[in-house]
Amino acid sequence: xxxxxxxxxxxxxxxxxxxxxxxxxxxxxxxxxxxxxxxxxxxxxxxxxxxxxxxxxxxxxxxxxxxxxxxxxxxxxxxxxxxxxxxxxxxxxxxxxxxxxxxxxxxxxxxxxxxxxxxxxxxxxxxxxxxxxxxxxxxxxxxxxxxxxxxxxxxxxxxxxxxxxxxxxxxxxxxxxxxxxxxxxxxxxxxxxxxxxxxxxxxxxxxxxxxxxxxxxxxxxxxxxxxxxxxxxxxxxxxxxxxxxxxxxxxxxxxxxxxx
Numbered sequence: 001x002x003x004x005x006x007x008x009x010x011x012x013x014x015x016x017x018x019x020x021x022x023x024x025x026x027x028x029x030x031x032x033x034x035x036x037x038x039x040x041x042x043x044x045x046x047x048x049x050x051x052x053x054x055x056x057x058x059x060x061x062x063x064x065x066x067x068x069x070x071x072x073x074x075x076x077x078x079x080x081x082x083x084x085x086x087x088x089x090x091x092x093x094x095x096x097x098x099x100x101x102x103x104x105x106x107x108x109x110x111x112x113x114x115x116x117x118x119x120x121x122x123x124x125x126x127x128x129x130x131x132x133x134x135x136x137x138x139x140x141x142x143x144x145x146x147x148x149x150x151x152x153x154x155x156x157x158x159x160x161x162x163x164x165x166x167x168x169x170x171x172x173x174x175x176x177x178x179x180x181x182x183x184x185x186x187x188x189x190x191x192x193x194x195x196x197x198x199x200x201x202x203x204x205x206x207x208x209x210x211x212x213x214x215x216x217x218x219x220x221x222x223x224x225x226x227x228x229x230x231x232x233x234x235x236x237x238x239x240x241x242x243x244x245x246x247x248x249x250x251x252x253x254x255x256x257x258x259x260x
Contacts, residue, residue: 008128009080016061016083024063030228034215037239038252039063041214042123042150043070045256051119055142057107057135058125062088067121068097076117077102078110108134115144122151126197127189136204140259149206149257153192158249162220194253206257212243213250 012020023035043066051071056064059077061084068075075097079085082104092100105111107125120143126132139149192200198208216235217224224231238246247253 005080005128012060012079012081013083016081016087020061020084020087028232030224030231033232033235034251035063037214037235038123038152038254041212041239041243041252041254042121042152043067045150045210045212045254046070046119049148051148053117054119054121055110055112055117056121056123057110057139058122059088059102060084060124062091062100062102064121064123065092065095065097065100068099071119073099073119075100076112078105078107080104080106108138110138110142112142114141115147116142118144118147120147120149122149124152124154126151127154127191130190132190132200133204136200140204140206143259145259147259148209149201149259150254151197151201151257152252152254153197154189155193155247155250155253156191157217157251159217159219159221159224159251163222166221192253194247194255197253197255201255201257205260207260208255209258210256212254213245213247213252214239214243214254215251216246216249217251218249 023031024039025032028036042064046067049071051067051073053074054067054071054076056067056075056077059079060081062077065075065077065088067073077085077088077100079088085102085104088102092102120139122139126135129135143149194211202208216238217231218234218238219227219231238249
């Protein structure tokens with residue numbers, strides 16, 4: 001594991017024992033709104049399709065364990081943060097979920113046979129890979145032909161442009177590395193638009209089935225922090241009436257794909 005990945009792992013270990021659960025808290029604010037609406041969009045894209053074996057790559061503290069009940073499936077969750085897995089195990093035990101398998105491993109080296117899963121989730125995952133080809137290859141290897149992949153990508157949006165302009169950044173349309181101030185390192189936090197993520201997966205034998213945007217950030221930086229309720233209200237209306245439009249205002253793109 002290189003130094004950057006190691007530092008990111010340390011960061012998530014720290015989050016698991018600190019503020020991570022607040023991101024999925026019941027009080028709706030700017031932070032929880034992003035995480036909770038992203039989760040809602042993922043579960044909605046799954047619909048009522050029945051799945052037998054589900055793999056959640058980068059499962060964190062097990063926030064998507066709900067799928068066990070929704071799909072009545074065997075749930076496998078992996079993460080490179082041991083502390084996150086510890087929290088996920090605690091959550092599974094507290095909810096008395098028996099069909100769960102949670103353990104620490106790297107996403108690029110999955111300990112499963114070929115064609116093992118019929119659903120794979122990659123939420124809050126791909127942005128940490130400078131070159132995601134190895135990740136996509138492993139996903140393709142363990143997902144059966146005809147299986148479903150739900151992949152979420154963090155987008156470069158209107159809000160980021162307004163933030164860049166406000167902060168006087170010369171290169172407004174930067175797409176590769178952004179500063180993770182809470183880690184203290186310049187890490188590859190790669191953003192993928194609908195077009196770039198769809199193209200990446202289509203080039204690796206996946207077909208787009210459906211998609212959704214979430215967390216529409218229409219109010220420019222820094223005014224969003226002054227009017228959080230207005231920002232959330234506008235985003236909710238756009239999510240309700242136009243979930244597949246105005247993507248340039250959305251923080252997240254969530255694609256549903258089928259392996260050919």
